[in-house]
Amino acid sequence: MEEKSLVKLDRIDRSILAQLQENGDLSNTDLADRVGLSPSPCLRRVRLLEEAGIIVRKVTVLNARKLGLTLTAMVQIGMDRHTPDRFETFEKTVAGYPEVQACYLITGQDADYLLQVIVPDMDAYQSLLLERITRIPGVTGVHSSFVMRKVVDRPALPLNYV
Structure with missing residues (x-):
């Protein structure tokens, strides 16, 4: 694109x-x-x-904790094949999961994707992981890290470079 x-x-x-x-x-x-x-x-x-497409949309930022969404995970995903159809299937599937806050195709790691996921608790995470993410065709590896504390949570872009 x-x-x-x-x-x-x-x-x-x-x-x-x-x-x-x-x-x-x-x-x-x-x-x-x-x-x-x-x-x-x-x-x-x-x-x-x-x-010009600079302002994309306006949103309301919610307090996740007050809504009971207290567990944030950073999930590295490995894929079996690096083909456009595998990537397209994975990306379309995770885009449909409301728990996935961000999905990045990455380099420099053993993983192919990095997901930011937010759920109420470990049971909800386990269900998301085992019943949905690992069942996506091509997913061969998952490594989860759990956020202990958000140090910087800034949705605003730095405008000092533009």
Whole structure:
């Protein structure tokens, strides 16, 4: 998949993005005040950032612990064959598991994929692993590590490079 060319952002664009990453519920008026624009030009810039694909979507971040989701696992997955059909099957399957928060195709490890999984407890993890993940065609190895504490949990992207 070819990526569009990078969009050149100015200081105000970066400020808009920083404010929206911090609080996606800001009204256009509040956002305009915070970035030093009047509402119309601010809204135009937000729409341009959306059209350029820089703003992908707005979400609400939930507190996992308060919902009883207390076990986070980082799961390394090894595949039997490195073929497009094996990878496509695996990726489509795990994309359908709501417990999988992130899935990365990786290099530099014995594993092919790294999953971030969140579940209520070890029983739920065992069920996910044994009844679903290990039954995906091509999965030959699984190595699980459990998160003891989140040290950095930052959904916002660093804008100092753009």
